[in-house]
Amino acid sequence: MNIFDILGPIMVGPSSSHTAGAVRIGYITRTLLGCRPVRAEIGLHGSFSATGQGHGTDKALIAGLLGMLPDDMRIPDSFQAAKEEGLDFSFYHAQISGAHPNTAYLKVTGSTGKLLEVQASSLGGGRIMLNKLDGIDVNCPCENPTLIVRNQDKPGYVAQVTSLLTQYSVNIATLNLHREKKGGQAVMVIESDQPVPSDIIRRLEAMDGIFKVTYLMSREEA
Numbered sequence: 001m002n003i004f005d006i007l008g009p010i011m012v013g014p015s016s017s018h019t020a021g022a023v024r025i026g027y028i029t030r031t032l033l034g035c036r037p038v039r040a041e042i043g044l045h046g047s048f049s050a051t052g053q054g055h056g057t058d059k060a061l062i063a064g065l066l067g068m069l070p071d072d073m074r075i076p077d078s079f080q081a082a083k084e085e086g087l088d089f090s091f092y093h094a095q096i097s098g099a100h101p102n103t104a105y106l107k108v109t110g111s112t113g114k115l116l117e118v119q120a121s122s123l124g125g126g127r128i129m130l131n132k133l134d135g136i137d138v139n140c141p142c143e144n145p146t147l148i149v150r151n152q153d154k155p156g157y158v159a160q161v162t163s164l165l166t167q168y169s170v171n172i173a174t175l176n177l178h179r180e181k182k183g184g185q186a187v188m189v190i191e192s193d194q195p196v197p198s199d200i201i202r203r204l205e206a207m208d209g210i211f212k213v214t215y216l217m218s219r220e221e222a
Contacts, residue, residue: 021122022048022057023075025104026064028130028142029118032214035110037065037087043094046101048122058091061104065089070126100129136178136187144173144191146216147201152209153179153186161188164203170194185211 030037040062048057056076063078066085074081082089094105100121108116119132130140133148140146147165151157158177165172171193179186196215204213 019056019060019075020070020126021102021124021128022060022104023064023068023070023072024126024128024142025106025118025120025122026061027067027069028064028120028128028216029106029108029116030065030067031216032118032133032148033108033110033114033116034212034214035112035114036085037108038111039109040065040087040089041107042089042091043096043105044091045094045096045099045103045105048102048104049093057104061106062087062089065106065108099131103131133187136180136185138178138187138189139176140189140191140216142216144193145195147188147190147192147196148212148214148216149188149190149204149210150212151186151188152211153181153183154209157186157209158188160207161190161204164200165190165192165196168197168200170196170200 042061044057059078060075062082063072063075065087066078066081068075068078096103096105096119099119100123102122104120106118108118110116117132117134118130120128120130122128128142130138130142132138138148140148149161162172162175173191173193176189177186178189195217201213201215204210
């Protein structure tokens with residue numbers, strides 16, 4: 001059992017699920033975007049919508065998008081920080097079929113013009129689940145070092161990626177494959193026992209047919 005499951009995360013409160021988890025959702029969305037967000041449309045589902053404002057869920061999500069972590073004392077002032085950093089944002093009530101009660105849907109535009117859609121839920125104790133990435137189911141807890149590779153849905157990519165990890169003695173804990181449609185875009189979600197060296201990420205990014213490589217550090221690394 002992780003110590004976080006017993007004591008909860010080091011955080012700015014009041015709630016590990018509605019505040020700390022929401023910060024992590026925003027932070028991971030920023031990481032996946034890969035650049036500074038300039039516009040965010042955020043749908044709040046279930047308990048996030050009903051009680052989120054009182055628990056600071058809205059401010060926590062924006063804080064994460066600004067790159068803050070759950071223990072950052074600036075979280076309560078994130079709206080003002082967003083204004084200063086040029087992040088325009090809005091919230092709305094969302095009804096997402098089958099979603100966890102603490103779920104947010106984020107549609108984010110980056111400074112480079114890149115658009116990203118993320119659905120994620122907060123499970124309590126600061127833990128989250130990345131449910132969907134650009135409409136593709138991924139169901140990633142983002143606890144261990146995690147490599148997310150978006151590539152063409154063609155034979156050979158899984159072998160190339162796993163072979164490269166083996167060369168660097170990175171042991172795969174879990175590997176899940178998802179795709180939007182046959183022959184379209186596919187997603188590999190790989191959790192590892194060790195941190196993933198930056199050389200691996202650079203080599204993967206240089207491969208033909210790989211659209212995007214994102215590395216999510218574990219909570220210990222962060």
